[in-house]
Amino acid sequence: MKSLLVIDGYNFIFNYFNNKAIRGDELEMLRGKLIDDLVQYRHNSGFDIIIVFDSNKSSEKGRHSSKIGGVEVIFSGKTKNADSVIEELAHSKEGYDKKFIVTSDNIQQTVVFKENIYRKSCREFCIELNNQKREVR
Numbered sequence: 001m002k003s004l005l006v007i008d009g010y011n012f013i014f015n016y017f018n019n020k021a022i023r024g025d026e027l028e029m030l031r032g033k034l035i036d037d038l039v040q041y042r043h044n045s046g047f048d049i050i051i052v053f054d055s056n057k058s059s060e061k062g063r064h065s066s067k068i069g070g071v072e073v074i075f076s077g078k079t080k081n082a083d084s085v086i087e088e089l090a091h092s093k094e095g096y097d098k099k100f101i102v103t104s105d106n107i108q109q110t111v112v113f114k115e116n117i118y119r120k121s122c123r124e125f126c127i128e129l130n131n132q133k134r135e136v137r
Helices: 009-016 024-045 082-092 106-112 122-136
Strands: 003-008 048-053 064-068 071-075 098-102 117-120
Touching (some): 003 009, 009 024, 009 048, 009 122, 024 048
Parallel strands (some): 003 048, 098 117
């Protein structure tokens, strides 16, 4: 059984690190830390993982992505926000028995809900991620 986890990056960061007043330089560091945690989570869970970040304030016009430790990292580009990229991925990625969308955005949770697409709040996934990190230690 193959499962996909798609995470709303900045939405998750502000919940996971429990700080609404994160500065720009801290944000980059926290983004890296989250990606490291997700690489470990992927290794232990077997999930395919995609994390999507808004980049509408970036100089990059189009969407761009890279793989870090098997985790696909997508920046939305100037013309789209992370929510629209997540919706697109949720409905277009084939070959998965289950797809989990991690966000605490209520509208996003409603839009993506469909057969074999499940919602997880940031809080719920934070608990899951932290539990797995404790088990690994």
